Amino acid sequence: MSNEDSSNAEFLQFDCARDSQRTLKDLLKKQLGQPVCVIGHNDDRKGQEAVFQNFNVRLAVVKFPDGKTLGYDPLELLLPCEIHEDGTAYFEIRQCRMCDQTFPLTSDEFWADVERVECPECAP
Numbered sequence: 696m697s698n699e700d701s702s703n704a705e706f707l708q709f710d711c712a713r714d715s716q717r718t719l720k721d722l723l724k725k726q727l728g729q730p731v732c733v734i735g736h737n738d739d740r741k742g743q744e745a746v747f748q749n750f751n752v753r754l755a756v757v758k759f760p761d762g763k764t765l766g767y768d769p770l771e772l773l774l775p776c777e778i779h780e781d782g783t784a785y786f787e788i789r790q791c792r793m794c795d796q797t798f799p800l801t802s803d804e805f806w807a808d809v810e811r812v813e814c815p816e817c818a819p
């Protein structure tokens with residue numbers, strides 16, 4: 696196995712959105728470097744991508760591409776739709792038409808003929 700292959704394998708261990716897991720909070724194992732999309736309280740950063748660093752009390756500390764680190768409730772950190780082989784995370788974030796909650800699509804939902812328009816709580 697070449698070095699390149701092993702670095703790809705590292706990316707592939709990160710989690711994507713699934714029926715049972717859509718935010719960082721849902722992950723049993725929260726790995727350093729997990730890509731997330733921030734929907735939290737800080738409007739400047741809303742919708743930006745970041746990577747999980749560690750926990751500071753109950754807050755998940757994430758690092759943005761510009762090097763800034765901030766703490767968020769793990770519920771405010773959405774998982775990617777897909778992570779491609781080069782490690783690039785793709786997010787498909789939608790707003791529920793029933794309750795306005797923001798939620799991430801899973802890969803299956805994104806590629807489905809009819810895309811989900813309600814969040815999993817409104818339309819499980």
Ligand SMILES: [Zn+2]
Binds near residue numbers: 814
């Ligand atoms: Zn909803």
